[in-house]
Amino acid sequence: MLTQKEMQIASLIQGDIPLIKCPFKHIGELTGSGEQDVLGIIEDMMKKGVIRKFGAILRHQKAGFKRNAMLLWAVPPSKSEAVGNILASFPEITHCYQRTPAFAGKYNIFTMIHLRDNGHGLRDNEYELLIQRLSSATGIKDYLLLISEEEFKKNSMEYF
Template sequence: MTVPRLSPLDPLDRQIIQATQSGLPLVAEPYQAVAEQLGVSARTVMLCLAEMQQTGVIRRIAAVPNHYKLGYRYNGMTVWDVEDHLVDALGQQVAKLPFVSHCYRRPRHLPDWPYNLFAMVHGKTERDAARQVAMIAERLGEHARAHEVLYSTKILKKTGLRIGG
């Protein structure tokens, strides 16, 4: 379990966050590039990032792809109504599908919103996306009482932690 730090960031952690908050450099050795910018070793940068991740200062280091630029025009959040006592187990099964990029549980808002399991799919064509939705439905079987697909209509800017200098 991750326990958040109660003390403020030390100066090097703050510098690393500021140097990486817009993304890692798109070079062969991104940690080395950050290290050179800060005047420390790449190992130091990696150790600091790992510690910040373990202590909960940062959640993850991950690529944030632009699905549209990669040719995926049909990006749909599938929402499913499954029994609450099964949602975690079913969600784990759905999350294992290779085309699901996000899968999580969310509270229902009855009577208008009965859905409690969410899974994001990405298709280059509408048919690709529909095929993926059908595969999720097959995986959920009789436990899927209802579902919808909410397709993206625009890209929202995704940003993480931002701190000033």
């Protein structure tokens, strides 16, 4: 169970952290704590597993990643962990999940892929080239490509 102070701090860091010289000092002022207290509370919540990750969120389209897609893989259950680890090792893959029940009764590994514009435009076959590499590395030939056409909403979950 979180203390009131932990919930206050979690609430303030779950969204955008202010772009100022001393953001944790500012959070301390808002919560009646010192900067070191705020950092200590965040560290404790990480050690307890309450906070899993702490980092910047990149706006991928503004950073040049103009295309993204979800790629679903039909992987035999006995190979799910090994195939998932192989797929997760590719830098183009940002998310890799096993889903139960499997989509359409067979697609159980979901990956999100991002392709960057190299300044010369994207080749029409760029997805196919990446998928060939992924398929070759895993030995999985049955997949479904879902290309993103428009982003309607993207934000992090807010708990407090």
